Amino acid sequence: MVNQIVQTTLLNCSLDQSNIDKYREPVKSIHTQLKNSNNLVGWINYPMEDHNELFNDILAVASEIRSNAEILVVVGVGGSFLGARAVQDSLTPYFGKHKSGIEVIYVGQNMSGAYINQLLEYISDKEVYVNIISKSGGTMEPALAFRVMREYMENRYGSDSINRIIVTTDAEKGLLKKLADKTSYRQFVIPSDIGGRYSVLTPVGLLPIAVAGIDINALMDGAKNAAIELQEPDIAYNHAYQYAVMRHILYNMGYKVELLASFEPSLNKFHEWWKQLFGESEGKEKKGLYPSTVNFSTDLHAIGQFIQDGSPILFETLLHFHEIMVDYEIPFDSRNEDGLNYLSGRTFNEINAISKQGTALAHAEGGVPVIQLELPKLDAYHLGYLIYFFMKACAMSASLLEVNPFDQPGVEAYKKKMLELLKEEKVSK
Known part of the structure; x- marks a missing residue:
């Protein structure tokens, strides 16, 4: 060996x-x-490519979120949340907040009305950002959760909600891409040649991971x-x-x-x-x-x-x-x-x-x-x-x-x- x-x-x-x-x-x-192959293998060389500008953008947005919020709500399911949650839980303390991060919580990975009701109650007195992650925007669980979170953010923050909602989606197509362009939400791109379960080392995982206070450069x-x-x-x-x-x-x-x-x-x-x-x-x-x-x-x-x-x-x-x-x-x-x-x-x-x-x-x-x-x-x-x-x-x-x-x-x-x-x-x- x-x-x-x-x-x-x-x-x-x-x-x-x-x-x-x-x-x-x-x-x-x-x-x-x-x-x-040309079949969704972009992840093979991705870590060896130069993404310094992208990583700096991610770190800048993460710093902004940590400075202006107590909670980041990540909306996603499957590969759009499992990787980030895996790294976050593996590398942050069991109890209490990470000293250099804020609380990152997840929604859109289930259809529980009790879960989303209690989440909204929990964040009601805390400053919040939202990161919606979906390549298409059409998957039922995160789409419904984002509908709820978008309404919540607009009712609470008004026009400033545009600055507090970050979209991670396809570069060119999909329901979420159209909505993000129309509404002028800030966007990070899910590479078109990388599938969801192979995407944790892209902006899909890196933004929530950075907000949690984990060193994405070391990762x-x-x-x-x-x-x-x-x-x-x-x-x-x-x-x-x-x-x-x-x-x-x-x-x-x-x-x-x-x-x-x-x-x-x-x-x-x-x-x-x-x-x-x-x-x-x-x-x-x-x-x-x-x-x-x-x-x-x-x-x-x-x-x-x-x-x-x-x-x-x-x-x-x-x-x-x-x-x-x-x-x-x-x-x-x-x-x-x-x-x-x-x-x-x-x-x-x-x-x-x-x-x-x-x-x-x-x-x-x-x-x-x-x-x-x-x-x-x-x-x-x-x-x-x-x-x-x-x-x-x-x-x-x-x-x-x-x-x-x-x-x-x-x-x-x-x-x-x-x-x-x-x-x-x-x-x-």
């Missing part, structure tokens, strides 16, 4: 490097096809390093492709579920982004691994029994960061009534890392194949690297299944049926 930032190892499986090496030529071929530096390292077409020198091939071989061996597990609760929303990335990219033509997630050690006391001894339908991918930004040392207690003084002086993160090792060994010995993905530190740089790593692995993995990694016909099917039912109900009334 080569020395890249994401270290990839495999436990308990007949699969070894010789099995992976059999895919050397198919991987090289797919790599070349993706590189030369993009990590992604740039990944983009450079993972240009390598030879599977022997590309850990993202090795991970993709491991998944593919395990799928062909009969495993139908991949369980992504991590050991830091701040990564829960990152799990959701990962599920969309792989689920929408691979779940086609009755093919694909079902992407599921758990957070340890919490879920070791919930679903751990099934993982260890249940139906042999899944393999596990353990995601672990060796260094977390803050930690806490176990205190010494002279009473020692809990019998835990043998742990005093050690830290929670140190014990968490040992928990990861024990979990990996126990599950592997129980017959569960375990892929380990390990990174040095949970920070903006390494998270940017990991985001790109997963996108590159996903494109390869879906291509090995011979499905298009960049469309989502099943999602369009549900939208069509929902619209038909809504129109039928209106006619019946």
